[in-house]
Amino acid sequence: MAGQPNTRERLVSAAFELFSERGYEAASVDEIAARAQVGRTTAFRQFGSKEALIFPDHEALLRRADERLSNTHAEALPAEVVAVATSVFEHYLAEGDRARTRYRLTRSVPALRDFETAVVSRYARLFTKHLRAAQTGDWTADLRAELFANAVVAAHNHVLRRWLRGDVPNPRSDLAEALAATWPIYRGGNGRTAVVVMSTDEPIESLTPRIRGLISD
Template sequence: MPDQEPVRERLVKGALELFEERGYDATSVGDVAARAQVGRTTLFRYFGSKEALVFPDHDLLMQQCQDRLSAAGPSSMSVAVTDCARIVLDHYLAEDKLARSRYRLTSSVPALRDHEIATVSRYVRLFTKYLQSASPDDAAGQLRAELFSHAVVAAHNHVLRRWLRGEINDARHELTTAMETAQVLLRPSDDLDSSSAVVILSTNRSIESLLPQLRQALDDLET
């Protein structure tokens, strides 16, 4: 590896290379430090764990998203949320081969997949917090905000996975289309046509905890 390459980048690249060559569990932090030509102390100065080497930038991305949301007014909050999805997608697109290597790794290592799911939940909670603060206090408005947060993250992940698998080339265009679809969830019921829709989403909340909100939202739609 070139001497001028930043230590942090050498560590991340070296870690992903070794994880693919030897397997995640069979690779130690000492192996990664040696590949990057640094000591273990230096590695832990940058990363607190082996797991953090696989997901090195989510804290930075979360902060960028929070900054974007904090700067948005109530009327532009949904646009700010979709901008956050673009911020994260652009980061992965810039990583290119590293992002594809991470995808292969997280697809094959259950512990890393669990970590990724937990990270996704952080984005959902962040978006929900800001959207609900700018939404009507009624149950239907609060529920639409939560559904939209899940929809944005699900749409982003759908587009990202298609790009990582090589199924699409213009991920940015596809994300724009996906975000336009997600925006429908924020529209009040009287702005929609009379057709019915079923929304299926993944959430870390139990169905029992969601049912009261869903029932209240349905009651509001019928009145």
């Protein structure tokens, strides 16, 4: 029937429901599979671990980010890294309550906190890999690429956590400002600073080209 959730979505929904009802440790994979009306083997084939059920989209997001950056010209990579971070942020905004449930769980379950840390580090490594490949010059160019990659991830996560706690009324404009503040790191301290502050009802698709223009001038 059209509109029915697929197996993957049923498993994720069942996992979040049971984790909210019983806690992460108390909810078993068998119970999650039973509520999703699939077998235990299917659950593990889809996700591989209970932790992965909490972060069901991270592999797809990383893969798309890698493909996107691989198809970007060298001179446009820094702005594209910012755009990728913005698109990941939009994904979490779209999740809404599910993202907030994940945040509460990762704050209280050490295994999930470790899993989240590993996911975050993969973004930093991915950004660094592409930025370094585009660099020419002395060793400080590689250093700036690594610092910039980590700064973009840190800026993204800082605003995301504030939004998850309910501390940010305008998350998109806060993210744009936070990401723009990372730009002087890549510029190499040449005195140029780009600060982007936006509070608007415009969709993010129309904001991204303007942000790129501001930080690329």
